[in-house]
Amino acid sequence: MTSHELLIGLAGVLFAAAPIVFATIGETFTERSGIINLSVNGTILLSAMASFAVAVNTQSIVLGFLMGMAVGAIVALIVAFSSIALKQSQVAVGFVLTLMTRDLAYFLGNPYMGLQGPRVQNMPIPVLKDIPIIGPLFFNHDPLTYFSFILIGLAWWWMFRTRPGLTLQAIGERPEAAYARGAAVNKLRYLYTALGGALVGLAGPTYSLSVKAGWKGTISGLDGIGWIALALTIFGGWDPVRGAVGAYFFALLQWLGLVLQPYLPNVPSQVLQVAPFPLMILTLLLVNIGNAEWVDRTLAGLPPDLRRFIRRVLRWMQVVPPASLGVPFEEE
Amino acid sequence: MKPRWENLAFATAAVFVALAFTSLVLVTAGASPFEAYWYMLKGSLGSWSKISDVLVAWVPLLLATAGLLITFAAGLWNIGVEGQIVLGGIFTTWVLRLLQDSTLSPAFILILAIAAGALGGALWAALAGVLKVFGGVNEIFGGLGLDFVAVALTLWLIFGPWKRPGIGSMSGTEPFPKELWLPTIPGSRLSLWALFIGLVSIAIVYFLLSGTYFGLKLKAVGKNPRAAYLLGIPTTRYLMMAFVLSGLFAGLAGAVQVTAVYHRLIPAISSGYGWLGLMVSMLINFQPAWAAPVTFFFAALNIGSIQLPIVLKLDSSLSGVLQGALVLSFLLMGGVRQRWLKKHQQEASDD
């Protein structure tokens, strides 16, 4: 494989990862505010279908995207509402929604199977695209991919560098304290759930109007993406940048899975395709094992230096979820 | 006061909401809701053969649900159940392949194979359990990952080592000889043996969770593991047992799929019964007593929905929409109900 092909291939990875980046960052926002939206997988399918349908009927890509984001936001708000107002389990509601929206997409999307819809066009950035390496890698994409790049930085900046971002961390960490300091906890939770949902919804049209243009019902090949995004949110330790890195890693593995096919004749193709999932489990294991009680017990038996060393390593890997993730908060 | 009629009222309201929503969806698709429901009913309970088909689908769903009720009792979201069903199917197939040419009696081979299926599911669940209990990996994502791995494993086996002579095909592995099928009622696909396994399993689970120390301790561990530990309950052991038992029933579901439904290993051997089982468990608010009827209803919806494409040219994923709508509206109505009760207590205490 020539270096040029490699470059193009990697650019393709960045392109293919864009929707996963959207979904992951969206979920990161939602969960940072203390709400788990488990409906991601179905939401992406429904928003992909709905936005494609709208785009086909109106021939307007923009309307399509708006539709997709609206769908995402609405589904997410159902989760938020049933948790905040009705005190129902977020996991339960989210899980039902993920299955229901999926079937809804298949049912309502039937008439749009295999139709030809509009597609987002590539938009190379004039001068920049000619820079060696950087150019083809980052500046020869469609607007969505650019937005995915921007979003990563934007999300990180918002969460860790702005005052509202600090409040966001606070309401997810300890809502009662945030409330005592004047934060409108539940209003904000609605807001960020909707925002996160909209970003998840954005992933739909990014597929159906760009990355995997078209709607093919059960064979669209989108089922499963949402779960990956959810896992990446944890893997990223609720940090948009780490989450995005995870998304790129996943897309990269997928790509390697096929470019390596000829070179690894004895490796079943399924192995490379499914590799991200064991890897996901492994990473979750690494970032969580530090919290396990038996580890402490075992460590206590070890000689002091080794013990302290391992402790330090474990604490370094550890990711700690927002303390009130999934816990509803009742304002007086 | 009178919670009896209250519950009834809210339940009916929930059903009504769900039907209303689904009808709306149907109308959007330009179909007559009434017709759709009618044909689904006819297609599921309209004749004995239809009912027997529903029962065929009912058994594995019931088994998966039975297992899930145990993990739910322990406060665990065993989303790995899909993979556990698959592994049950794989292990069963494996044993059948090993022994089908042997001189052992078919009955004996079948028993071994089904036992192996249970074992397979239990092992796969144990894996998720170890990750959760000793690795702190949230069972939802551990299980989910293992689900994907299980599917990949199936495809690999079907297109690789276990592929049919010449062709690896989506139709799965070479079907097993008839004598290795669970005997069915003549003229139907329904196996009384499978039915028996299903009913016994749910009975066992009901008994375990309602009457025994094991069930109560499991509940305690589920609701507050740290307190349970201080009360002297071996928490980790109980969590692991929950996983293993749950996986065991899921594995049985897989075994039934292979020995009584498809008679071979197919790529989609789980038929999504794991997901459906999770839905049912939520719908019945994790009470074993309701598992049998509600799973039957869901199976009926699945079978009945086949009429939609045949008669009305509608996509049968509608059944999934209806099932989802039901569970969702029951959850939401549950919330509404609690608010309502709270408000009434408030008024009661004020005056």
Add this chain to the structure above:
Amino acid sequence: SSGQATPAPQQESQQQTQQEQATQPPQEETFTFGMLLVGPYNDHGWSQAHYEAGQYVEQKLGAKMLYVDKVNPADRPGTTPEQLAEDLVSKGAKLIIFNSDDMKDAALAFAQAHPDIYVIHASGDNAWKDGKDYKDIPNFSNVMGKMIYGKMIAGCAAAMTTETGQIGYLGPLINDETRRLASSAYLGAKYCWQHYRQKDPADLKFKVTWIGFWFNIPGVTSDPTQVADDFFNSGYDVVLSGIDTTEALVEAKKFADQGKKVYAVPYDFKEACQEAPDVCLGVPYFNWGPLYMKLIQDAKDGKWQSTFIWAPPDWKDINNPDTSAIGFEMGPALSDEASDAVTNFIDELANGLNLWVGPLKLQDGTLYLKDGEAATDQQIWYLPQLLEGMEGQSVPQQ
């Protein structure tokens, strides 16, 4: 037609008795047949081709079609094709079409369980007396179009168009059928490359990438979109699709919009080109209508015989909807000289040009056909590997 195996005499007697019980209904009542489609009836691919053939029979014959689509365990959990077929029978179907290799066992089991119902299994070989697993079931027939010709023509169109001399083949999963079709495409491409473009076969790159299934399943198959992109990115300027979905075409369009000169050839369905006309070189498609027409007519008239039909195109006019089992619809993107060449190639085939003659070696170098030896239908049908000169895997990994 050539591929048809005529039933042996000693068989006919029992088949007669068969038809006694099978065709009682008075003629005037409209004949109802059922069809089980593995995919969505509107998938713009394999299943839709069957579905429209059914409609064709409906209006030509005044027969009535009942169908169920998405007949696969993933989409219809807890149901088996037998069960669905019985449902159709209970609604009056006298003949059932199973349209996928995946329903092979179901079709056989059903046929054996219902001797009074005619069964057609598309793409199977159990009714083939000279086949590897022949089953003697009077009410069971196989049909298949000789897509090998369609693929040869597609390959030719690719070879006439490619500028880089690199042709990609987007393969589904590896089995006899898919090997057979990919290889046919290669043979067609090689022939036109060599004889019409006067180039050395050694300079023709023909690479097959298997995604692992008929369509994309995230985390399970390779992503056809990525595969197509990868082809186009690494210098392959024509991609032939062997899968159910149209990623090759869609992606070709994307690259074309970016100013690249790339093309694609979809598969299965006559109108497939419409999804992206300006990059479509044409589509080799199945035309099941005439085949079903014949068998259903026979069944209706009580002339049914268990047969294996592997029908070649009608060489007089391969796109004749009433006579040709497979066809090749030229695409808008096919240049004039290229289309002339393709037409020419078709004529040569019509006049008996056979590309399945030796010397041909298998991918691992073992001899497949001696010099001048013509392959038998069996040799072609059960092709054990890809042919020498093709890149890509021949057998699924163990």
Add this chain to the structure above:
Amino acid sequence: MEIELRHIHKYFGPVHANDDITLTIPSGSIQGLLGENGAGKSTLMKILSGYLRPDAGEIRINGSPIEMHSPADAIRFGIGMLHQDPMDFPPMRVLDNFMVGYPEGLLLPREEARQALLDLSAQFGFSLDPDAYVESLTVGERQQLEIVRLLWLGAQVLIFDEPTTGISAQQKEKLFAALHRLADEGKTIIFVTHKLEEVEILCDQVAVLRAGKLVGEAKPPYDLDALVEMMFGKVVTKGERVSAPLGKPVLQLKNLAVESHRIRIAGVNLEVREGEVIGLAGMEGSGQRQLLRACAGLIRPVEGEIWVDGHNLTGKPYHDFMRHGVAYVPAARLEEGLVPNLTLLEHMILADEQRGLIIDRQAALDLTKERIKTFNIRGRPHSTIESLSGGNQQRALLALLRPGLRLLLMEHPTRGLDMESAIWVWQTLKRRCREEKTAIFFMSSDLEEILHYSDRILVFFSGQVSEPIPATETDIEQLGQLIGGRGFNTPEEATP
């Protein structure tokens, strides 16, 4: 600012937490608020700080009624509250904590905030590292952080809800000095407590709550007995110190060392004998919890040995300790001690040892009823544990303990209980010591409790452990000094 609370009512389900409270707090003064547990002090203050909304009544600032719907409003009116348990964000850094809730601006005013933090802490002699993590701070430091934060926000009315629980003697002095300064600057201070001596040295006037009602106000010089009577409706006395005769050793700690990523305790040698009560004194997080847990096998020691009844149980898990008659009673009842959603009955079944596979409900029911009577728990066998009052939850917790225990390890056995309940709890505990020869090993942040009920006392200071001090040979002052670290300067001194 002058604050007026007029006819405030607040209900929690059945509980009338605030019952028609009317109170005027002049500006520039320190107002004390006195009352037993559950009297309604926090509730009233939470209402004043907008955290809770009153069911009836109004709040006036400088004579004009104000509308308050949330803490945000209160902050706007310049009212800030230091909650009973610090309302901060342990995993965040001090500086971030400081900035959470800062009203305006899109960007974080990092530098400005850092300056303000350092300046303000300097003014009050606090030492707060902006970049430290809050979880690594002592309760006292966390309070200090809250105080400077409130001042930075420009609060004119500062509410302190029991700020002195679990802070050292010096920290307490610092705090009081700070409060005086603030009052002198014209700020209005409200100081919530149930410790009379604090009222005495600090408050310009005091109001007393009982069972949700305002039962009286007083100005210096205070008549303490009168205040006590107002608080409890009668005179309450702890009664005589009683100690059980000591028997043979139950628990032996040999050069024990415990370590967590936060703190390390080393070289603990101790022998606890039958019927003996040992109290662990010290600020929260000084290591007493770690030691207590180690003695139950909940934490594995890194060095040394633990012997129970002559069995070496070092490194064994808690359940092995249980088999040797050890029981552990945690402070966080609903988090660690009891199982929410389960009923009293089910708790009894779980605590009782298992007979066979199937539960004999009737037998269990009888047992539960009997226990409910003996431990006079206000609740029914089928009432869920979380619906019980704190005190009754504590009673339930004691009712779950099996008879014939050898060693009982307790965190804050009477936290959240009013005096009467506390006294009752100790009566039952002491009875165990006498009749069952049980040894008790407990930690508490209430020095009086430790002094009054222990035979010997261990004092902890940031991981260092004092020699056991006979309770009869020491007093509050000395303990206060030790807790504050005086006489703890060198490890040698701590553990010779």
